[in-house]
């Protein structure tokens with residue numbers, strides 16, 4: 001039975017069947033839940049039909065106020081819902097939906113750079129790759145990549161020295177961890193590589209992350225063959241699994257990068273009662289949302305805005321916050337699940353020339 005009849009009466013009286021985003025508030029104005037629908041009235045009323053014990057029944061029982069905002073189309077509703085959930089973390093969304101965490105690969109900006117899996121992008125001069133949805137798998141693959149190439153993964157505070165800094169090394173230094181003896185790290189903590197040797201490996205890692213180098217894969221293949229030749233089949237099978245994971249990661253990197261670069265266009269979306277919108281999407285992120293221009297003056301203004309979006313330098317991955325990463329993944333998913341929507345998109349150059 002509906003635990004909140006007066007709230008239902010208010011929804012019945014005021015809500016319309018059009019696209020929108022809604023928010024449910026509890027006592028003390030706590031934001032309990034955020035949702036979206038192409039038919040707000042129907043969706044909201046459906047909550048009041050829930051049976052005791054269902055999530056919707058619990059939600060309505062705790063809700064004292066519902067607010068909704070109409071938007072022109074489903075795409076915009078989806079984006080706004082995602083941003084509200086990311087920023088406000090409503091209790092019922094968080095409890096009932098597993099929070100999506102994204103990971104990035106960071107190539108640090110240090111005398112002996114490291115390649116690390118991280119969950120946040122900060123403007124620290126490092127280079128970031130991502131976002132990637134599978135955090136745990138990424139952490140393991142990145143650790144293995146560092147091991148294959150010999151990059152260090154010790155804390156930033158570890159002092160590093162290079163072989164060409166001879167004056168520092170007159171007495172020699174012992175390595176600070178076992179990776180030096182295992183041969184999985186070039187060991188700049190004890191001055192084994194020169195600056196150039198270490199830099200070359202960092203460049204290789206970067207090129208691999210950009211999908212432009214196969215060397216780490218070839219290196220693993222060679223080690224696997226060598227282990228098999230020695231008849232060390234156990235180790236060879238460990239290497240084979242590593243190789244497989246690294247290959248999968250490389251394929252994912254290339255595919256994802258291609259998909260994101262592909263998400264650069266103007267997207268016209270028909271809106272409720274003719275309120276069509278134009279979204280300027282660059283590398284998977286919505287850089288501008290405009291009413292679709294009708295008439296010469298509106299078109300001139302829109303053209304200037306669109307030109308600005310696509311001609312100013314792209315900030316790149318630096319400064320990409322988690323909600324922006326979530327936006328890229330959401331836009332990418334939207335077009336992947338709705339291939340026909342691509343027909344509404346136009347490359348920016350073509351739109352600007354029309």
Ligand code: SF4
Nearest residue numbers: 152154177180185189
């Ligand atoms: S061997 Fe030295 S440089 Fe390499 S990870 Fe260990 S402590 Fe760091």
